[in-house]
Amino acid sequence: MTKRYLFTSESVTEGHPDKICDQISDTILDALLSEDPKSRVAAEVVVNTGLVLITGEITTKANVNFVNLARKKIAEIGYTDADNGFSANSCTVLVALDEQSPDIAQGVNTAQETRQQSDDELDKVGAGDQGIMFGFACNETPELMPLPISLAHRIARRLAAVRKTGQLPYLRPDGKTQVTVAYEDGRPVGIDTILVSTQHDATIGELRTDAEVQAKIKEDLWTAVVQPVFADIEVQPDSQTRFLVNPTGKFVIGGPQGDSGLTGRKIIVDTYGGYSRHGGGAFSGKDPTKVDRSAAYAARYVAKNIVAAGLAAKCEVQLSYAIGVARPVSMMIETFGTSTVDEQRLLEAVQQLFELRPAGIIQAFNLQKLPAERGGRFYQDVAAYGHLGRTDLDLPWEQTDKALLLKEMLSEAVSVR
Secondary structure: HHHHHEEEEEOOOOHHHHHHHHHHHHHHHHHHHHHHHOOEEEEEEEEEEEEEEEEEEEEEOOOOOOHHHHHHHHHHHHHHHHHOOOOOOOOOEEEEEEEEHHHHHHHHHOOOOHHHOOHHHHOOOOOOOEEEEEEEEEOOOOOOHHHHHHHHHHHHHHHHHHOOOOOOOOEEEEEEEEEEEEEEEEEEEEEEEEEEEEEOOOOOOOOOOOOHHHHHHOOOOEEEEEEHHHOOOOOOOOOOOOEEEOOOOOOOOHHHHOOOOOOOOHHHOOOOOOOOOOOOOOOOOOOOOOOHHHHHHHHHHHHHHHHHHOOOEEEEEEEEEEEEOOOOOOOEEEEOOOOOOOOHHHHHHHHHHHOHHHHHHHHOOOOOOOOOOHHHHHHHHHHOOOOOOOOOOHHHHHOOOOHHHHHHOOOOOOOOO
């Protein structure tokens, strides 16, 4: 009997209050690592009407102007008009920062393995915190991400693009997208609902009433945003697909004027849209010694290479760490019955092939020394529209360079499916 169900994921634009905070946090991280790659950073940001608060713990030799960094990023996002209740030039920026706790620092600087006389260089850096991280991949899209979150991100990015290019000049920076995909027996077969909530000017040209404005926005979004997104997608909207735009009737007041924002409050948007489990740790504003971030990237790297190798159609990887300890406390691989090889053999192969200690992850992905060709930008570019599955960025954890090695290592394994 065919099993049919619906699954929904959401995304937000770069002008969403929480995403403003994520981007400022990661802009600070980029600036600090550019001057001092050994910076220890846990930068948190809060925004509200006319206010930015930068707080957290930072230990660094870098000398940066946090206020200027915040204002520049806010302007880049698109908040340059004080009439929005939040503007790069007029908002108040407060800075309240401490240094990293010495109790944490000593465990990161000298891992337990080093204190126990390990000579391995990669044993010298301990995890910056305890915690659990998940990585996931599946073969629903070319980037090996679940289709609902992939579509939600595509629509959100397109929404920002048509605003910034002036194609739809009445749009404002804040926005949310949501896509509901119909599945049959675990495979996407249709688009049930597309929801877009986008901030906009109160009037558009000669259009004055809310009904006229919303009708114009809905028509424009379908043509300029939704249709281009689905141009190369196999699963298409049809006559049964619901298209909802600004369901409250209007969305003029938005951004930090409409809602406060906080770093790390969009962790499901940042990852797999709820399709996979999440360990609970946020990414933005954290330097790569924080395994909340770096190990989540590594777990995605492992899962993606497994799926790319054809060893599973779906794969979820869990890692866990203890603060001040370099080696993962545990590792689990779940393929949801899609593995072509024994999962224990797969786990053993991954443990041999992938480096999962914090220092090893940092080294493999070059997470502390930012690429010169990026002009000091790296983390801030993943702070909106997802940290994973990004086809528009050259991200080291999205490479599938170990897929062939994995396949060769397991070529003699007895198929269990």
